[in-house]
Amino acid sequence: MSKRISIHGQWSSRLMFILAATGAAIGLGNIWKFPYLAGENGGGAFVLVYLLCLALIGIPIMMAEVLIGRRGRQSPVNTLHSLSVEAGASGSWRLVGWAGMLAGLVILSYYSVIAGWTLAYLMRMLSGTFVRVTAEGSGSIFAQLVTDPERLLAWHTIFMVMTIKVVSRGVTNGLEKAAKILMPMLFFLVLVLVAYATRNGDFAQAFNYLFYTDFSKLTPTGVLTAMGHAFFTLSLGMGAMLVYGSYLPSGVSIAQTSILVGLLDTLVALLGGLATFSIVFANGLAAGEGPGLIFQTLPIAFGQMPGGMFFGALFFLLLVFAAWTSAIVLIEPLVAWLIENREMERIRAAIWTGMVAWLLGIVTILSFSHWSFSFHFGGVLKRHGLFDVLDIVTSSIILPLGGLCMALFAGWVMARDSVVDELGGLAGVGFKLWYFIIRFITPAAMLLIFLRAIGVL
Numbered sequence: 001m002s003k004r005i006s007i008h009g010q011w012s013s014r015l016m017f018i019l020a021a022t023g024a025a026i027g028l029g030n031i032w033k034f035p036y037l038a039g040e041n042g043g044g045a046f047v048l049v050y051l052l053c054l055a056l057i058g059i060p061i062m063m064a065e066v067l068i069g070r071r072g073r074q075s076p077v078n079t080l081h082s083l084s085v086e087a088g089a090s091g092s093w094r095l096v097g098w099a100g101m102l103a104g105l106v107i108l109s110y111y112s113v114i115a116g117w118t119l120a121y122l123m124r125m126l127s128g129t130f131v132r133v134t135a136e137g138s139g140s141i142f143a144q145l146v147t148d149p150e151r152l153l154a155w156h157t158i159f160m161v162m163t164i165k166v167v168s169r170g171v172t173n174g175l176e177k178a179a180k181i182l183m184p185m186l187f188f189l190v191l192v193l194v195a196y197a198t199r200n201g202d203f204a205q206a207f208n209y210l211f212y213t214d215f216s217k218l219t220p221t222g223v224l225t226a227m228g229h230a231f232f233t234l235s236l237g238m239g240a241m242l243v244y245g246s247y248l249p250s251g252v253s254i255a256q257t258s259i260l261v262g263l264l265d266t267l268v269a270l271l272g273g274l275a276t277f278s279i280v281f282a283n284g285l286a287a288g289e290g291p292g293l294i295f296q297t298l299p300i301a302f303g304q305m306p307g308g309m310f311f312g313a314l315f316f317l318l319l320v321f322a323a324w325t326s327a328i329v330l331i332e333p334l335v336a337w338l339i340e341n342r343e344m345e346r347i348r349a350a351i352w353t354g355m356v357a358w359l360l361g362i363v364t365i366l367s368f369s370h371w372s373f374s375f376h377f378g379g380v381l382k383r384h385g386l387f388d389v390l391d392i393v394t395s396s397i398i399l400p401l402g403g404l405c406m407a408l409f410a411g412w413v414m415a416r417d418s419v420v421d422e423l424g425g426l427a428g429v430g431f432k433l434w435y436f437i438i439r440f441i442t443p444a445a446m447l448l449i450f451l452r453a454i455g456v457l
């Protein structure tokens, strides 16, 4: 079975898988969310817990997803179905694939809207809108953008077309080509921004902020947020890594590549955080601003710095690239399923799927203006109505449950021999350790994240 090849094709090399999977992992989560979460949760101690969670939860689940995918060589729904039948378990495991596919569609609907903000900001930086902008000015530019549905719709449409375009061209000419071109540029941009931040920003303070560990600042909420983010940042729980694993040539080490992808994702989050905080601190601004850190605080800082508009534009270009290579994996599982089960042509499957996500995106767009309402969830005030509902249902509920199921599937449902066979290179103590983590530690951690997300903990 493991020697089967996916009908969708496969990555042409180990390096291509690493680039594509890293592209799927590095997204808005790394450059937008990670710095503000670190900022809100007190810096160093949060970062340390996050790194531990990546090692203990993130990378082991990534290995599980990739190995399930490579064993099944089909879309998540069909893979989970055939592997569970093969293992003598219930075929209902395919529901995990269904939940993931639908979550991907919903996440893409709002991810594309936020990615649209980054496109809008790229243009604004280029046109010099933020030169010497004040705090109020920056706040009102942001407010004007998000309360203008027509403008948001235009950017959302552009981003969705970019996503459909890549997915419709298939594994080799679409997904792989995008990764091959965009990922080196993304790494280059990160390095340029770090160099800029070192020269013009307060690098020492940023470094201290992210790496000086003061455990008194760590709260239980901070720990659970770190766990949840370690999971989100690697795009786990919805079948993304599973479908990328199904295109992985046999013989490539799953353990080595997953660890590398995890390390690259972390490196970009840390470097992105260092650049952001250096620039923010150099201008006397605050770090704990929440989601507005990138869209409201950072532009003020760029507006006061030499070459700020140019480097600010590069910063938002980096965000666009990061979002783009993550967006494509959000619909790939559903597109693969439509091709397998409905015998659709890839281009039609991609357009249909993208159009549904596009339509659903209108809900998010209006959640910032006409349809906005507030509610409390898990003890936190949510102010963006249905956008928050969609985000909670997917990233706080379906993804952790999906991750839990993937761990249980690899740890308890699949025959140990098949797992050993797929993990190939990982032998002896390494395998035993991973197997123990995936069977006991990860499921417990996922349950905690889930209970926390729904406000029980």
Ligand code: PHE
Residues within 6 Å of the ligand: 024, 025, 026, 027, 028, 029, 030, 107, 232, 233, 234, 235, 236, 238, 240, 326, 327, 329, 330
């Ligand atoms: N990992 C992506 C990010 O950091 C988010 C994502 C989650 C993308 C799940 C795809 C699937 O932004």
